[in-house]
Every structure is written in structure tokens, then in C-alpha cells.
Amino acid sequence: MLPSQFLKLTPSTPDEFIGPAGAIAKLLQRAVKDSTAAGKTPLTVLFNGPPGIGKSALARYLIGLLGSDKWSVKKYSGNDVNIDTVRDIAADLHYKDLFGNWRVLWIEEADLIPAAAQNRFLMLLDDLPQGCAVICTSNCKVDDFQKRFQTRFKIYDVEPPQPQEIENLLRRWLTRPQDLKNISIMSCGCVRQALLDAETCLQAAA
Incomplete structure (x- = not known):
């Protein structure tokens, strides 16, 4: 396996992560367990930190913990999310998965979501039905997000490995x-x- 191919692998256990991301993976296990036990209460997660340290790998790992297949996951880049996109996503998330899987919205670089769309996105987060998870990543500092955006997520600050x-x-x-x-x-x-x-x-x- 070439080093570049390693980038595409999803760790199957916390010990397979490089650096502090492994500790976050353990926290994700507990978060999924608690949410599932509570009737699949919605999960909203933000992985924050510099590029290339495992944020996307953590997102894939979380999706694996949720047991969602590719048909239950919608992935976007933050700068591709406009008001119409958010409206479509909100409508789609209210349809239950045919097989009872978690429905997942995954947004890379969520800090790039345009300001107008952010307001509609906050409404989406407030109205999430059971069995839905929103996973976001960002390269910005948490303080760069609006306070009302921060308070709707469980934030994990991902530190670089040594x-x-x-x-x-x-x-x-x-x-x-x-x-x-x-x-x-x-x-x-x-x-x-x-x-x-x-x-x-x-x-x-x-």
C-alpha cells in the first residue's frame, strides 16, 4: 500500500488513529451509545482543527459507528451550501430511512457556508428528527463561528499529532x-x- 492510499482508509478502532484523534474516537463511541439508548436522539458534531490531522477520518469513523451506508449519507462542501440546498436537505431528513439507518449530513469546511444559508442551517439543526446526525468539519478556530452556531454542536477540537x-x-x-x-x-x-x-x-x- 502506498502512503497516499493510507489516507483513504477509515480506522476501525480508536487505536488506529494517529495522535489525539484517537481519544476523540473513544468519546464518539460513548456519544453514539448514549444517543442510541435514548431513542436515536439527533447528533450534531463539529470537528475543528488544522488541515490534514484526521477530521475527515473521524467523520468517517463516526458514520461507521452509526451503521449508515452510503445511501444514507449526504456530503457537501461548505461553499456549495446555499439556502435552497439547506431547504432541500431539511425536507429530505424528515423522511425516515427505509431500513431504519441513521440519516447523515456531512459538511466539510462548514465555516464556508454563506451567511444567508447559515441562518437557515441553524433552523435545520433545531428541527432535526430522531435518527439524524449532522457532522461538520472546519479549519477555523471555534471563536470564529457565531455563538449561536457554536451552541448547536458538540465541538471536538482535534490537535495535531507529535x-x-x-x-x-x-x-x-x-x-x-x-x-x-x-x-x-x-x-x-x-x-x-x-x-x-x-x-x-x-x-x-x-
Whole structure:
């Protein structure tokens, strides 16, 4: 497996995450358990932090915990969400899944949702039916969101892994100590960048 292919994998346990994301994965297990026990009360989650540290992997992991298949998940980029999109989403979420699965709305870079659409989106969050989950990611600081936006989410601040944790991951592909050290430090905690740099290093040595 190439390093870039590793990016597409979804961890199956918290221990498979790199860095602090693993601790968040354990919290997600409890959140899903509690929500399911309460009759599938709606889940609204925001993963916040720098690029390339596992926010999307956490989103995929949460979807796996919910047991939702690809037909029950709608994914958008924040800058593609306008008022009409939110209205369509709101109407769709009120239809129960044919097989009783969780319905999931996944928005990457939710901070890019236009201001006008944000107001309608807040109404959607307030009216979520049972068995629905809204998962958002963002590269912004939490304080950059409007307070009324913040209070509607369970917020998980995802911190970057340490250089040693990245180095341990890269040992699957690289053996030269200098390459391992350089990439793990220069990536500044961005796992995605470290994996891509490792692949470039492998190709240069071939």
C-alpha cells in the first residue's frame, strides 16, 4: 500500500488513529451509545482543527459507528451550501430511512457556508428528527463561528499529532532515519502532508 492510499482508509478502532484523534474516537463511541439508548436522539458534531490531522477520518469513523451506508449519507462542501440546498436537505431528513439507518449530513469546511444559508442551517439543526446526525468539519478556530452556531454542536477540537507519532507511522514505508526525521518535523503535524512527502521520497529512491 502506498502512503497516499493510507489516507483513504477509515480506522476501525480508536487505536488506529494517529495522535489525539484517537481519544476523540473513544468519546464518539460513548456519544453514539448514549444517543442510541435514548431513542436515536439527533447528533450534531463539529470537528475543528488544522488541515490534514484526521477530521475527515473521524467523520468517517463516526458514520461507521452509526451503521449508515452510503445511501444514507449526504456530503457537501461548505461553499456549495446555499439556502435552497439547506431547504432541500431539511425536507429530505424528515423522511425516515427505509431500513431504519441513521440519516447523515456531512459538511466539510462548514465555516464556508454563506451567511444567508447559515441562518437557515441553524433552523435545520433545531428541527432535526430522531435518527439524524449532522457532522461538520472546519479549519477555523471555534471563536470564529457565531455563538449561536457554536451552541448547536458538540465541538471536538482535534490537535495535531507529535513528530514522533508521525515518524512511527512513516516507518511502514521509510527506513532512512534522516528521511523519517525530516518529514515528521517539516510536516508540522499534518499527517496528510507527511504521507504525501513520504510517497515522493519513495518515488525518488526507486
